[in-house]
Amino acid sequence: MDPRRLDAGLTRRTDVLVVGGGPAGTSAAISCALNGLTVVLCERELFPRERVGEALHPGVEGLLDQLGLAGRLGEVTGARFDGAEVDWAGDRRFVPFGSDAAGPWRGFQVRRAAFDALLLERARALGVEVLNPCGALDPIVETGRAAGATTEAGDVRARLLIDASGPARWLERKLGLARRERSPQLVVRYGYVRGRLPDRDLRPLIHGDTDGWTWIACVEPGRYQWVRLDLSETARNRDWRPAGLAGLAPEGPSRGAEMGWRLTTPAGPGWMLAGDAAAMLDPTSSHGVLKALLSGRLAGATAAAMLNGGDEAQGLAAYRQWMEGWFTTDVAALRSLYRRLGAPWAI
Ligand SMILES: Cc1cc2nc3c(=O)[nH]c(=O)nc-3n(C[C@H](O)[C@H](O)[C@H](O)COP(=O)(O)OP(=O)(O)OC[C@H]3O[C@@H](n4cnc5c(N)ncnc54)[C@H](O)[C@@H]3O)c2cc1C
Incomplete structure (x- = not known):
C-alpha cells in the first residue's frame, strides 16, 4: 500500500525523524532504536532500489x-x-x-540493493516506522529549530531531525546551509x-x-x-x-x-546530517559506505545522549567536530594522491 495515499492526513509524533534509507539513514535509525528512542524513517524510492558503491572496506563487518x-x-x-x-x-x-x-x-x-534492504529490514524489526515510498517535502522549523518535516505521508513532528538524503542534500537545500567546497567539480x-x-x-x-x-x-x-x-x-x-x-x-x-569534495555544516538546533548529505568525497578511497554507516551510528548515539537528558549544544558541537575532523584528514590524503597525478589545484 502506498503510504502517500494511506496516511497523508495523519500527524505522527516521534523522538527522531530520519530522512533517507541508505546506509547513513538506516544506521542512524538502528542506533536510535537500540538506544530506546522512537524513530520514523522516510525514504522516497521504493525499496529495494539500486545504488552504485559496492566495494566495502573490511571494517564494515x-x-x-x-x-x-x-x-x-x-x-x-x-x-x-x-x-x-x-x-x-x-x-x-x-x-x-x-x-x-x-x-x-x-x-x-x-549488491547494494540487497545490502541497503538488509539494513532497512533491521531498522523495521527494531520498531522503526518505515515510510516507503515517501519523500520528505519541507522541514518544520519552529522558533529557530527543526521540529520535524512535512512528508508525502503527512506531517512528522520530531524532537530531532536527521537528514541522510545522500547527494540530494535535502536539508542543505531547504535551509540554505553553508557548504565548504574543497575541490573543483569532479x-x-x-x-x-x-x-x-x-x-x-x-x-x-x-x-x-x-x-x-x-x-x-x-x-x-x-x-x-x-x-x-x-x-x-x-x-x-x-x-x-x-x-x-x-x-x-x-x-x-x-x-x-x-562528486566534488564538500562538507555541509553537519549539525544545528534540532537537526544533524549524516553520510553523503553531510560530506562528499570522490570514490578514490571506496570509503563512502563505511563513512555513511559510521556517521549514521554516531548521529544516532549522539541523538540518544541528547534526548535522554544530555546537553544538546555539547552533543551537536562534538558531532560537528568529529565530522569536520575526518573530512579534513581525508581531504589532505586525497590531495596528496592527486598531487602525484599533477592536478594543478591539488598542489
Ligand atoms: C560512481 C560511484 C562509485 C562509488 N563507489 C563506492 C565504493 O566502491 N565504495 C563505497 O563505500 N562507496 C562508493 N561510492 C559512494 C557511496 O555510494 C555513497 O557514499 C553512499 O551510498 C552514501 O550513503 P548515504 O546513506 O549517505 O546516501 P545514499 O545511499 O545516497 O542514500 C540516500 C537516500 O536518501 C533518499 N532520499 C533523498 N532525498 C529524499 C527525500 N527528500 N525524502 C526521502 N528520501 C530521500 C534517497 O532515495 C536515497 O535512498 C560511490 C559513489 C559513486 C557515485
Missing part, C-alpha cells in the same frame, strides 16, 4: 555486528578481495587491506559489463595517470564495474568504456555523478 547484523554480510556479497592493484603515476603495486593472526583482511563487493562516469576478465576476479585495479583515474572491479562472478574520473575537461560520452573492457558486453550506457 564489525560495524554491521554492532548494528545487530552479525554474520549477515555474506547474504549480500558478490565477491571478496584482499586489497587492490594500484597503478598510480607509474608506480604499480599491490596494496593489501592488512592482516592479523587469522589471515589477510578481505573487503566485500556487495564528474565520474561509471558502468557495468558482463563477460570474463580473470585478472580482475581476485583484485580490483585502480590506474591513475595525468588525465585522471580508472577503477575496474569484479562485483559478482561474470560482472564487472568500471569508474572513470577525469581531471581534464574532456567529456566522456555515454558509450565510452575503458580500453581493457573491449570485448565484454556493456549493461546499457554509462552514468555520471558529480
Whole structure:
C-alpha cells in the first residue's frame, strides 16, 4: 500500500525523524532504536532500489555486528578481495587491506540493493516506522529549530531531525546551509559489463595517470564495474568504456555523478546530517559506505545522549567536530594522491 495515499492526513509524533534509507539513514535509525528512542524513517524510492558503491572496506563487518547484523554480510556479497592493484603515476603495486593472526583482511563487493534492504529490514524489526515510498517535502522549523518535516505521508513532528538524503542534500537545500567546497567539480562516469576478465576476479585495479583515474572491479562472478574520473575537461560520452573492457558486453550506457569534495555544516538546533548529505568525497578511497554507516551510528548515539537528558549544544558541537575532523584528514590524503597525478589545484 502506498503510504502517500494511506496516511497523508495523519500527524505522527516521534523522538527522531530520519530522512533517507541508505546506509547513513538506516544506521542512524538502528542506533536510535537500540538506544530506546522512537524513530520514523522516510525514504522516497521504493525499496529495494539500486545504488552504485559496492566495494566495502573490511571494517564494515564489525560495524554491521554492532548494528545487530552479525554474520549477515555474506547474504549480500558478490565477491571478496584482499586489497587492490594500484597503478598510480607509474608506480604499480599491490596494496593489501592488512592482516592479523587469522589471515589477510578481505573487503566485500556487495549488491547494494540487497545490502541497503538488509539494513532497512533491521531498522523495521527494531520498531522503526518505515515510510516507503515517501519523500520528505519541507522541514518544520519552529522558533529557530527543526521540529520535524512535512512528508508525502503527512506531517512528522520530531524532537530531532536527521537528514541522510545522500547527494540530494535535502536539508542543505531547504535551509540554505553553508557548504565548504574543497575541490573543483569532479564528474565520474561509471558502468557495468558482463563477460570474463580473470585478472580482475581476485583484485580490483585502480590506474591513475595525468588525465585522471580508472577503477575496474569484479562485483559478482561474470560482472564487472568500471569508474572513470577525469581531471581534464574532456567529456566522456555515454558509450565510452575503458580500453581493457573491449570485448565484454556493456549493461546499457554509462552514468555520471558529480562528486566534488564538500562538507555541509553537519549539525544545528534540532537537526544533524549524516553520510553523503553531510560530506562528499570522490570514490578514490571506496570509503563512502563505511563513512555513511559510521556517521549514521554516531548521529544516532549522539541523538540518544541528547534526548535522554544530555546537553544538546555539547552533543551537536562534538558531532560537528568529529565530522569536520575526518573530512579534513581525508581531504589532505586525497590531495596528496592527486598531487602525484599533477592536478594543478591539488598542489
Ligand atoms: C560512481 C560511484 C562509485 C562509488 N563507489 C563506492 C565504493 O566502491 N565504495 C563505497 O563505500 N562507496 C562508493 N561510492 C559512494 C557511496 O555510494 C555513497 O557514499 C553512499 O551510498 C552514501 O550513503 P548515504 O546513506 O549517505 O546516501 P545514499 O545511499 O545516497 O542514500 C540516500 C537516500 O536518501 C533518499 N532520499 C533523498 N532525498 C529524499 C527525500 N527528500 N525524502 C526521502 N528520501 C530521500 C534517497 O532515495 C536515497 O535512498 C560511490 C559513489 C559513486 C557515485
